[in-house]
């Protein structure tokens with residue numbers, strides 16, 4: 001898959017509809033990637049994932065998926081990152097999957113992020129599983145005011161293990177960090193779970209914008225360093241990077 005032809009090649013499902021909306025899968029495969037060269041030794045998903053890191057229109061093109069229970073704030077995180085907006089008020093659940101793109105600059109490298117927003121509702125799971133395999137990075141969200149969404153993270157990680165590639169970059173995000181009084185999951189609980197699964201972690205808020213840019217830039221940075229090969233890989237660790245960056249933002253301003 002390449003960034004710009006995502007709409008043509010990929011099964012496209014409408015974006016937000018009311019909860020009672022039906023799945024509307026509109027298969028459009030003009031440039032279908034379904035035909036697999038039988039002489040290829042590596043499987044086609046792995047090949048496409050590797051190829052899609054290189055893209056003519058940008059230096060690197062990566063596919064990022066947003067995952068997590070319904071209502072944790074996946075669409076809001078995407079809207080905040082992409083358009084700087086916060087959708088408050090009526091909650092309209094995503095139907096199936098939808099994607100948006102944004103280019104970020106990482107150390108003079110143009111990285112195009114193709115960000116897939118998935119439906120958190122159980123009934124769409126089989127649709128979204130199909131998208132895991134060629135993802136380079138997964139942002140897995142829970143809602144800090146909703147303990148069940150946190151408890152379900154282990155199940156999500158199990159699905160990721162089953163459907164995604166082994167080397168996928170995973171970042172755990174505790175969203176709605178702005179909701180102080182309604183908090184049901186402590187930051188330390190999120191940190192502990194992330195350590196247990198060796199994934200990067202931070203708390204975010206689509207409402208205030210806290211750490212939203214950082215989450216996307218951190219995975220872009222990790223994949224950029226990976227693409228540059230082992231030499232640079234040794235110098236960059238996404239978990240350490242995120243820890244440093246979030247600590248910096250918590251530091252009180254220096255006084256003279």
Ligand SMILES: Nc1nc2c(ncn2[C@@H]2O[C@H](COP(=O)(O)OP(=O)(O)OP(=O)(O)O)[C@@H](O)[C@H]2O)c(=O)[nH]1
Nearest residue numbers: 070071072073074075076093094120176205206207
């Ligand atoms: N206070 C606060 N509310 C948020 C935040 N992020 C999302 N919300 C609210 O949470 C509700 C659900 O947000 P969505 O982004 O639609 O949730 P989703 O994860 O995309 O849900 P599905 O599409 O069903 O999977 C909306 O009412 C948002 O306004 C946040 O950071 N802080």
